[in-house]
Amino acid sequence: MTKYETNILQSSDGTFSCGFYNITNTYNITSAFTFSIWYSNSANKVIVWSANRGRPVHSRRSEITLRKDGNIVLTDYxxxxxxxxxxKFPNVRxxxxxxxxxxxxKNSSGNIVWQSFDSPTDTLLPTQRILATxxxxxxxxxxxxxxxTFRFSDQSILSLIYDDTNVSGVYWPDPDYQYYENNRNLYNSTRIGSLDDYGEFFSSDLAKHQARVASDRSLGIKRRLTLDYDGNLRLYSLNNSDGTWTISWIAQPQTCMTHGLCGPYGICHYSPTPRCSCPPGYKMRNPGNWTQGCKPxxxxxxDGKQNVTFLQLRxxxxxxxxxxxxxxxPLEVCWNTCVSDCTCKGFQYQEGNGTCYPKSFLFNGRTYPTPFVRTMYIKLPSSLDVSKKPIPQSSIHDYTPSGLDCDHVNTITAEAVRNMNKIGGEEPKWFYFYGFIGVFFIVEVFFFAFAWFFVLRKEMRSSEVWAAEEGYRVMTSHFRMYSYRELVKATERFKHELGWGGSGVVYKGILDDDRAVVIKKLENVTQNREEFQDELHVIARINHMNLVRIYGFCLERFHRLLVLEYVENGSLANVLFNSKVLLDWKQRFNIALGVAKGLAYLHHECLEWVIHCNLKPENILLDENLEPKIADFGLAKLLSRSGSNQNVSRAxxxxxxxxxxxxxxxxxxxxxxxxxxxxxxxxxxxGRRAFDLIIVEDKTKVHEMLKKFIKMICYRLDNEKSLWLAEFVDFRVGDEFNYLQAKTLVKLAVSCLEEDxxxxxxxxxIVESLLSVDLARS
Structure with a gap:
């Protein structure tokens, strides 16, 4: 490493260099290096990939080695x-x-067995692809x-996402708009994006395949698409003459729309350049680091003993x-709602339509121009005087000066002054006549507008005017906190019991928006309120078509309830073992594939690693189209435990x-x-229970008997082939099953039940195997 300047691997045309990159000069840290790739001719050697981000190695005795087993290994001093x-890379040369x-x-045949393009860091290069994984x-x-992060969301939309332990959310494309308003396609099964040599970025979710194009679109320009430290995605072009970079496209032109820039309680505003400030009543938590935001x-x-008021931020x-x-x-109702709830930190109120949004956490604060008057009211102690404190506001649009509002209702009085010109000291003869006609016309217009609003309201709701509001309703209904009173009403005082299990009793309910839901009363929950709510917010980010959706929760006093999606056809266990409904072969294979997809999402695609720990037919529900949905996938994280995985397993x-x-x-x-x-x-x-297949009396010997049964299956699959398989498949299906699919499912079952x-x-x-046999059949 002492001769690191010469230990560099270059591409054949000299465009890229690879080796130990000295981050000492960049971050004023002594003797720290990363193994990286950078543009050779850029003035500041911009890194496009690093093997050891966040874990630099020392300047002495650190080395990168290609070992005999075909692996590249980076070791520290x-x-x-x-x-x-x-x-496992055999024959790597x-x-x-x-x-x-x-x-x-590359191996001895010249084939690529591993590539850095499969594991990007913060930069995408031309011809490199971003995939679902x-x-x-x-x-x-x-x-x-x-x-x-820049990745495909659960809806298959390529998005910029702020992802922290307690807060996660998409900020590009604009979450205030529906996917079609952002020119995106929803739930596209293909997830792929790439940057080409012309400076055009394509993605499978872009409507009508409209690429994002660089301002200097042409061949021969060296480019990079980088997710910068401030959360914005920028396309850069290299000036070969001086090695500098210029921005040729930017994802989010309004910097303050990026989430988390100013941390908790911080407000991003334009003065005229973007900057962060704390609202009155708050101070910066860590001077010099806005990501930590502000604190009260x-x-x-x-305890209810402290009087509170609200600071108005227009x-x-x-x-x-x-x-x-x-x-x-009215504002007074919104005001009182937040006052009565200790967890409410403030509320947003939209004047005109009277919509109120109480908030449990103040994050992603920003001031910005909007066609609707949005006013934020943050809760402060009445004893705190902030009347002389400046209020963060953007200087790029007009606003009414904000101040501390000590009244329950904000009354705005406006006077209109009309100057009438007179001719010769006398009013015009026709003034009163035209005045009368004008007043009559205004009254008539108001009358028809009033009638149109109330009589034609239902028709209007299906139009584009109401589309945004309906879209927002869908978005906000995905996960929120419910009051215990709401759930008592929804279940008619917990009248309609659906069943019970180790995690609690389950009831059916109807919410105010006519949604049928399942409400589960959880038992054995011992975490405090904050821990329980933190875990709920992690689980709330899980969203997949083969997982039961979690709409929200209730946390009042000793009550712990989950509000879940209602799935029409009940459990797979009930349909498969008890129901008169017969699942045909196609439906059974689709259920196997859907359950595999749901588990693969939990294990590999979730932002938080989730193990179900209790998968069985009772926890696989079937919707109206017999599409499977896994239930209870989050309860392993919520039920009582001391923290170790072993304790979860025993519970x-x-x-x-x-x-x-x-x-x-x-x-x-x-x-x-x-x-x-x-x-x-x-x-x-x-079509039979596992206990019926192995016929075991002592349940402590289940694994032993199942192991013998699997050995028997392996033998019969190899020797008796189609004859035995036809006997093993549910006799109610008859001969109406696909032999290749059935054999694949049994072989997969055998491999899943390996003792090791x-x-x-x-x-x-498993998903890949099932998809391949499904495609082969079709």
Missing amino acids: DGTVVWQTDG YVQLLNTGNLVL TKLVSTTGLQVPSHY IVEIAC NTDFWGSDQQRIEKV RGTIGYIAPEWISGLPITAKVDVYSYGVVLLELVS RKKRPTMES
């Missing part, structure tokens, strides 16, 4: 492995840096990954964290479906769900 390719900036491993993550100092000068206690909003949406109410699970490692006390991994999925596959194919969990497949590979 003490021999500690900091990064490696970590794969060399490492090569391509002219595209792609670092690759990849993402860009912004970089802060020391090449540390930050909270901003005086905390508001929840043209200001703290986007998200809405506790609820209350329509067509949950059903005999017959639990993996052998639970009994042996090994740490729990996603492979326990794979095991349970294997049992479900056997039951789905045979390392030999079990991942849910991603």
